[in-house]
Amino acid sequence: MALRSDQWYSGEDRNAYIHRAWMRRGVPGSAFEGRPQIAIANTASDLTPCNMHLGEVAQAVKNGVYEAGGIPLDLPVISLGETQVRPTAMLWRNMAAMATEEMLRANPIDGVVLLGGCDKTIPSLLMAAASVDLPALVIPGGPMLTGHFQGRPLGCGTDVWRLSEEVRAGTLSQDDFTRSESSTIRSKGHCNTMGTASTMGLLAEALGMVIPGTAGTPAPDSRLLEASHEAGRLAVELVRADRRPSEVLTRASFHNAIVALGAVGGSTNAVVHLLAIAGRLGIDLSLDDFDTIGSRVPLLVDLLPAGRFLMDDLHRAGGLLAALREVRDLLDDSALTVTGKTFTSYLDDARIWDREVIRPREEPILDEGGIAVLRGNLAPLGAVIKPAAASPHLLHHRGRAVVFESIEDFHSRIDDPELAVDADSVMVLRGCGPKGYPGMPEVSNMPLPAKLLEQGVRDVVRVCDGRMSGTAYGTVVLHVAPEAAAGGPLALVRDGDWIELDVPGRTLTLDVPEDELAGREPSLAAASAYAAPSRGWERLYVDHVEQADTGADLDFLVGASGSQVSRESH
Incomplete structure (x- = not known):
């Protein structure tokens, strides 16, 4: 059997000697023999x-x-x-x-x-x-x-989001929240x-x-x-x-x-x-x-x-x-x-041993549990939503946009009592895609405004060109492509615009006349926050990363290249 490693180890020349000698260090000679x-x-x-x-x-x-x-x-x-x-x-x-x-x-x-x-x-x-x-x-x-805390099981990530919102809503003390840390892991x-x-x-x-x-x-x-x-x-x-x-x-x-x-x-x-x-x-x-x-x-x-x-x-x-x-x-x-x-x-031999954890086909948790792909004038190349983690009443929703220009803008304003947001609003966060951030961070599951939490609201529609943690939940449209930083229409959304989400119909629509959209300029505030690295990996990444709809790989890495051996250097 010819082995790839034989190209290093077989033979009696100087290179084979070097490769074997440096790898011996206690291994038997048979280590290099097939x-x-x-x-x-x-x-x-x-x-x-x-x-x-x-x-x-x-x-x-x-x-x-x-x-x-x-x-x-x-x-x-x-x-x-x-x-x-x-x-x-x-x-x-x-x-x-x-x-x-x-x-x-x-x-x-x-x-x-x-x-x-x-x-x-x-x-x-x-x-x-x-x-x-x-x-x-x-x-x-x-x-x-x-792990368990106060008698109930804790889910990594998911319960962090839940408990942190309860702290912000005033229904859980900060001390109890901190004490739960050692139980989570x-x-x-x-x-x-x-x-x-x-x-x-x-x-x-x-x-x-x-x-x-x-x-x-x-x-x-x-x-x-x-x-x-x-x-x-x-x-x-x-x-x-x-x-x-x-x-x-x-x-x-x-x-x-x-x-x-x-x-x-x-x-x-x-x-x-x-x-x-x-x-x-x-x-x-x-x-x-x-x-x-x-x-x-x-x-x-x-x-x-x-x-x-x-x-x-x-x-x-x-x-x-x-x-x-x-x-x-x-x-x-x-x-x-x-x-x-x-x-x-x-x-053939697989069996369900607990029908509460794994449901039989005839008793599903949801008839349709997969990822839904949305398209429309707000996501020409597509966006995704996880209906199983969303609120059923929001899967078909129309509301006015509340726009955040960057994650920093979001953090600075989300708990402002004067923020013009209500339970019907659609929260929009841009500048969080592969190029814009850079790296497409897990920020799409934006925490809700404190004033909505105090009203008992626990979910609103959210739209973002970034990702969210797989442990997160909520009615979150994410991976919007093209992202705002790549010239996507998300960059044109303004506060008060009507946005319609129709998950059964697989659409995400910005209800603004085409001629009006054509006359809009991308948000300068958002553009000023986009990543602009001058060197290193971030520069290479921003210059070559593809959009979310194709996997956000680097353009020059797409396509297999095989296991050829690098040139000898000895």
Whole structure:
């Protein structure tokens, strides 16, 4: 079996000598004699709290690689802590993907196991693997266990938004809010709600890149280490079978991921990540596919923010496979997994063990649980909304715009008693797209004005060119494209304009005559707040980032480039 790593290690010349000699350091000579070299691309970092435990996971992977006859190699890669990095982790998703891609391409690697957890880590790893196309599979780090406060379970993120609004409304004390901190994060692992981290772990499995039945295993569960050991063994098998991501990540697998997104009530952030991964492979996936394939999939998983339960409940209730067995007729049977078997073949033995957490097909939480794609003169290239997290009475709504020019403008005015806003208003925030911020931050789920909270209002329609946390809720239209900073019509909206949201009709309309709009100039106040970096990654990002409707990747990274070896430098 010819290995890619042989291009470094085989032969008797000076270069082969150097490569072997520098890698010996205690390994036997047989390490360089036909044994697959398996990188463990590890996003563990103390500054990515959700991924802190991945070193332990990596050791289990190593054991499996050794057992199967391979050589495991630690490869720390860029880690993005969603809760820690500023201004937003999304600014560096493409950089993390590019850096991982280059390290896999540059090193004597035959295959790779990708360890991710926090929101942007799994997408960036999948983007890299898709571009390099070396044998690869993913181990999701898993959710944390459920914590409790004052006798009730707490959902990561979702209950932070809820409790913080209660403080602002005067129904919860600041002291109690602070005391809830240590209850929210009970164990290692990522958010325990159906936020972006949970969603992307599950969708990586639906895409076929995870050993079926693994995603959603709680981080402290010993079965995660068991699966990680098996992943190490499988990585060696993938190399020997020459099974690559391009065989697994097909149009069929993206179809199944979109169905899964609807069935589990997953994060809106999955839209930009799936589009970006597909773009790396040259797969023709569009924003409209999320509507035509997934928007009318029944919502079966009753998890926060769209439901009641949390991720460890989903795991004990049967997990992703049990949920997808209920919608098997909507899946594409041709999609393969990293095991070489079809994804749907793993549904045969799946069972629902708690019908409250995972509903049977005939008793869905909602008949249509997927992401809805909106278009209209306010979003010519599209916008998205998660109906399952919205207020039903606002899904068809008409109201006057209250415009915020930037997130700083929003924070300075939102609690002004004189702000002209009521329960029927449509709050508009611009300048938060990929170019404008930069990085498309999670600010679309704008906190409500204090005076509305005091009146008992807990939701209004909100429209933004940014993203929102997958743990958030509310009637929020987001990912508006083109963004204001890219010349989108969002830049033309003025206070008092009528905006109509019609989710059943899939439209978002600015009710201003076309001739009047044509005569308007973009907001100077918004433009003055747009990002204008002069150097470094931010400059490269702003100059080359695409819009949300195609995945917000960099234009020169779209399309797979294969696993060719870099030129020798010795």
